[in-house]
Amino acid sequence: MKLKLPHMHRTMTVHLIAVFLGLAAGAVFMISTGNNPFAGYAYLFKGALMNYERIGNTLATATPLIFTGLSVAFAFNTGLFNIGASGQLLAGGLCATAVGLTVVLPKPLLLLLMLLAAIVGGGLWGFIPGFLKALFNVHEVVATIMMNWIAYWVVNYTVPAYFKGEFLETESRKIPDIASLRVPWLTELLDGSYLNLGFFIAIFVSLVIWVILKKTVLGYELKAAGFNRHAAEYAGMKVNRNIVLSMTIAGALAGIGGLSLYAGYAVNIQIGILPNQGFDGIAVSLLGANSPIGVLFTALFFGILHSGKGFMNAMTEIPPEIGETIIAILIYFAATKILIERFLDKMNTRFVNRISVQTGEVIEKGGN
Amino acid sequence: MENPPIIEMKGIRKGFPGIVANDDITITLQKGEVLALLGENGAGKSTLMSILFGLYRPDRGTISIKGKEVQISSPTQANDMGIGMVHQHFKLVHNFTITENIVLGLEPRKGLGMDLESASKRIKQLSEHYGLNVDPDEKIEDVSVGMQQRVEILKMLYRDAEVLIFDEPTAVLTPQEIQDLMKIMKNMIDEGKSIILITHKLKEIKAIADRCTVIRRGKLIGTVDVADTSTEAMAEMMVGREVSFTVDKEDREVDKKVLEIQGLNVINRRGVMGVKDFWLDVYGGEILGLAGVDGNGQTELVEALTGLTRVESGKILINGKDVTHSNIRERIESGLAHIPEDRQKRGLVLDYSVEDNFILENYGDDRFNTYGFMNRGAIRENSEAIILDFDVRAGQGSDTPARSLSGGNQQKAIVGREISHNPDLLIAVQPTRGLDVGSIEYIHKRLIEQRDSGKAVLLVSLELDEILDLSDRIAVISHGELIGLVNADEIDENEAGLMMAGVAKGSKS
Ligand SMILES: Nc1ncnc2c1ncn2[C@@H]1O[C@H](COP(=O)(O)OP(=O)(O)OP(=O)(O)O)[C@@H](O)[C@H]1O
Ligand SMILES: [Mg+2]
Numbered sequence: 099m100k101l102k103l104p105h106m107h108r109t110m111t112v113h114l115i116a117v118f119l120g121l122a123a124g125a126v127f128m129i130s131t132g133n134n135p136f137a138g139y140a141y142l143f144k145g146a147l148m149n150y151e152r153i154g155n156t157l158a159t160a161t162p163l164i165f166t167g168l169s170v171a172f173a174f175n176t177g178l179f180n181i182g183a184s185g186q187l188l189a190g191g192l193c194a195t196a197v198g199l200t201v202v203l204p205k206p207l208l209l210l211l212m213l214l215a216a217i218v219g220g221g222l223w224g225f226i227p228g229f230l231k232a233l234f235n236v237h238e239v240v241a242t243i244m245m246n247w248i249a250y251w252v253v254n255y256t257v258p259a260y261f262k263g264e265f266l267e268t269e270s271r272k273i274p275d276i277a278s279l280r281v282p283w284l285t286e287l288l289d290g291s292y293l294n295l296g297f298f299i300a301i302f303v304s305l306v307i308w309v310i311l312k313k314t315v316l317g318y319e320l321k322a323a324g325f326n327r328h329a330a331e332y333a334g335m336k337v338n339r340n341i342v343l344s345m346t347i348a349g350a351l352a353g354i355g356g357l358s359l360y361a362g363y364a365v366n367i368q369i370g371i372l373p374n375q376g377f378d379g380i381a382v383s384l385l386g387a388n389s390p391i392g393v394l395f396t397a398l399f400f401g402i403l404h405s406g407k408g409f410m411n412a413m414t415e416i417p418p419e420i421g422e423t424i425i426a427i428l429i430y431f432a433a434t435k436i437l438i439e440r441f442l443d444k445m446n447t448r449f450v451n452r453i454s455v456q457t458g459e460v461i462e463k464g465g466n
Numbered sequence: 467m468e469n470p471p472i473i474e475m476k477g478i479r480k481g482f483p484g485i486v487a488n489d490d491i492t493i494t495l496q497k498g499e500v501l502a503l504l505g506e507n508g509a510g511k512s513t514l515m516s517i518l519f520g521l522y523r524p525d526r527g528t529i530s531i532k533g534k535e536v537q538i539s540s541p542t543q544a545n546d547m548g549i550g551m552v553h554q555h556f557k558l559v560h561n562f563t564i565t566e567n568i569v570l571g572l573e574p575r576k577g578l579g580m581d582l583e584s585a586s587k588r589i590k591q592l593s594e595h596y597g598l599n600v601d602p603d604e605k606i607e608d609v610s611v612g613m614q615q616r617v618e619i620l621k622m623l624y625r626d627a628e629v630l631i632f633d634e635p636t637a638v639l640t641p642q643e644i645q646d647l648m649k650i651m652k653n654m655i656d657e658g659k660s661i662i663l664i665t666h667k668l669k670e671i672k673a674i675a676d677r678c679t680v681i682r683r684g685k686l687i688g689t690v691d692v693a694d695t696s697t698e699a700m701a702e703m704m705v706g707r708e709v710s711f712t713v714d715k716e717d718r719e720v721d722k723k724v725l726e727i728q729g730l731n732v733i734n735r736r737g738v739m740g741v742k743d744f745w746l747d748v749y750g751g752e753i754l755g756l757a758g759v760d761g762n763g764q765t766e767l768v769e770a771l772t773g774l775t776r777v778e779s780g781k782i783l784i785n786g787k788d789v790t791h792s793n794i795r796e797r798i799e800s801g802l803a804h805i806p807e808d809r810q811k812r813g814l815v816l817d818y819s820v821e822d823n824f825i826l827e828n829y830g831d832d833r834f835n836t837y838g839f840m841n842r843g844a845i846r847e848n849s850e851a852i853i854l855d856f857d858v859r860a861g862q863g864s865d866t867p868a869r870s871l872s873g874g875n876q877q878k879a880i881v882g883r884e885i886s887h888n889p890d891l892l893i894a895v896q897p898t899r900g901l902d903v904g905s906i907e908y909i910h911k912r913l914i915e916q917r918d919s920g921k922a923v924l925l926v927s928l929e930l931d932e933i934l935d936l937s938d939r940i941a942v943i944s945h946g947e948l949i950g951l952v953n954a955d956e957i958d959e960n961e962a963g964l965m966m967a968g969v970a971k972g973s974k975s
Contacts, residue, residue: 315829319829322818322826325815326815327813329815329826331826333794334773334794334795334798334808336793336795
């Protein structure tokens with residue numbers, strides 16, 4: 099622990115610098131479109147955090163991103179690229195919605211069953227690419243992208259066929275209150291915001307994933323294969339089983355994200371959309387340094403950008419796309435974090451050099 | 467000597483977390499000489515050379531080239547100043563041709579395209595000039611390790627390097643390739659180049675170096691003329707005590723059979739039979755040395771025994787139990803341990819700490835976890851014991867990332883881990899690769915202890931000396947076949963060499 103702290107500290111510095119650079123670049127855009135960036139950012143953050151309702155909505159927006167971010171980060175820690183969080187989220191969301199619309203149970207039990215359904219749906223969507231990779235060495239990037247589209251079409255057929263809405267063909271019926279993650283006391287507490295139990299599940303799950311990766315034998319084994327597959331094999335670990343397991347867990351995480359999106363943030367599932375949250379999850383994971391805690395905070399930051407941009411647009415001339423632009427720039431800066439690290443290193447050695455030169459002088463003087 | 471030295475590093479200091487790798491070190495290199503750097507594992511040799519090559523910046527100290535002080539802050543800069551380096555672990559692109567690898571970074575242009583033809587011509591010229599024997603059009607993945615090293619050498623020559631740094635170049639070479647390399651180095655000296663050579667093999671220093679600088683635990687001990695210093699004296703300077711070069715071993719009766727190999731056939735990666743109808747028993751209480759020229763089926767045999775490769779036909783028994791189709795974990799549980807040939811590929815998870823690497827195979831043991839949660843206390847205890855026992859030198863002890871261990875200490879960590887399992891059968895492939903003489907002495911002692919306590923050791927080594935010193939029996943493999951099996955005391959170096967070349971002992975031809 100002693101040793102990891104400076105490292106954590108360093109990663110955080112790097113990512114904060116990335117965030118800062120991203121915001122600065124956003125400011126340049128605002129200026130170039132003839133706007134005042136200070137006003138722009140003020141409205142952006144106001145829009146996200148101005149009152150209880152908006153704070154609640156920001157957290158609700160962040161919730162699915164926490165799950166998809168965790169999904170990508172978990173896979174990444176074990177050496178796998180999960181590009182399929184979108185499909186897993188859809189699959190999980192569809193299963194949860196199906197249960198919510200058809201099963202009659204008391205609320206706690208129903209929610210638990212929906213959670214289970216989301217885990218199974220998302221898990222299956224992760225299991226298949228994992229299985230294909232382990233058995234036939236199909237690259238998981240290809241397989242997860244295909245699974246995204248399979249989920250897309252499955253939703254396209256099943257929703258109109260079985261869960262058609264009252265008025266619209268393109269979305270499912272609204273889930274009843276009893277099947278929603280929204281609970282009255284929370285909604286009232288935050289002045290009618292969308293904030294729901296999903297957010298608390300997300301925090302809890304982040305901690306669980308952190309514990310799994312850091313403290314458990316399972317995490318040790320999965321990460322070993324991620325860092326060095328050859329060594330894991332050599333040591334007798336079941337590398338193939340671990341690939342399947344890891345993708346399944348990643349899928350299940352995104353699946354719960356689907357529950358929080360379609361039965362918490364929203365009240366039904368729509369067809370014809372490959373949800374963006376899945377792809378944003380990649381960015382969240384990257385910017386969160388692939389650590390569960392980093393993901394949690396990054397998702398919240400993304401939540402602010404997403405939910406504040408509307409207000410910014412309403413109050414100024416700044417187009418809402420600026421929010422997306424900032425996110426895109428952030429990703430670039432996070433990806434170039436090696437450059438930032440190198441820069442920090444340089445500053446560091448300069449600093450050390452100067453100090454050692456100084457102490458060197460002192461020693462020489464002392465010697466004379 | 468009135469000319470300033472071509473390289474002078476003066477008062478160099480470099481600290482890493484928890485350790486000072488170089489502490490006020492000064493070396494000089496004259497034009498046209500070979501300077502050897504000698505020091506124990508973790509003494510700071512690679513660090514010093516990485517500083518000269520611009521990979522690290524020193525905390526303090528100066529570097530001068532031909533009397534002029536310079537700042538070297540990147541390998542590109544080092545190249546521009548005429549400094550080249552062959553690293554211990556090569557940096558080549560495997561599916562590129564040799565030419566493409568050599569010109570990488572300074573692609574010769576012709577209009578918009580690349581002018582690989584003239585590059586290839588120049589490479590051929592250089593290769594002939596220095597006796598390197600390289601075919602510029604071959605792909606890296608198709609050539610031997612020795613050839614890859616020559617490509618690294620050509621990379622330096624192609625960039626007109628005047629000063630060539632070799633970091634343990636012979637650790638990965640076969641005895642024949644070492645001979646060739648020595649010749650190549652002599653050619654380079656004749657051309658007026660200067661060489662800094664890091665090696666643990668005193669014989670090589672004797673053979674080629676003019677002067678030798680000795681480092682111990684980051685500090686400069688001194689520089690000696692090689693011609694009037696004995697190898698024993700150099701070893702003592704380096705370790706700080708007398709080193710014994712002979713191995714003491716008492717005769718003993720063998721115990722029961724531990725490993726039985728019965729008619730083993732293994733198909734290798736190229737799809738041909740790498741091991742053919744191989745029969746061999748290894749007994750408890752003996753060290754069986756497997757000798758052979760590199761690439762004659764040793765790798766395939768070891769991978770089949772340890773479970774990394776599938777067996778085509780035949781049987782493997784450990785302690786009488788058929789493990790031919792068992793997975794790796796089951797074999798480990800049957801009493802097998804394996805010191806792998808490639809320490810960075812198989813032996814370590816470089817991004818894990820030292821202590822986490824020490825439980826790579828037995829992390830599932832009851833003492834290391836409770837209900838699936840890691841027992842950090844027990845893991846630390848295990849690690850401290852191995853570090854102490856095998857003198858693994860690491861800046862931050864158990865917490866050190868394996869990646870930042872020196873090459874030799876990585877090796878010691880693996881050997882320590884495997885021996886600490888106290889296995890019934892230890893398959894040790896090049897166990898002392900990259901170790902200093904003091905550590906070699908110690909590891910040899912531990913291998914013999916294994917044998918003395920009734921365990922079986924299968925020693926695979928390209929170094930005939932090591933095989934002859936340690937083994938009770940010697941098996942010779944050639945083209946995947948067992949072509950000889952003799953008691954170690956019935957054979958001398960020459961006979962062994964002949965057998966390895968494929969002439970079976972006692973055969974009438
Ligand atoms: N990047 C690094 N980070 C932290 N410590 C390091 C790093 N590189 C080297 N060290 C430490 O510095 C010391 C010297 O290492 P170095 O690699 O120079 O040894 P060496 O003399 O080349 O040994 P060997 O013969 O085993 O290769 C070692 O204790 C090593 O653990
Ligand atoms: Mg070294």
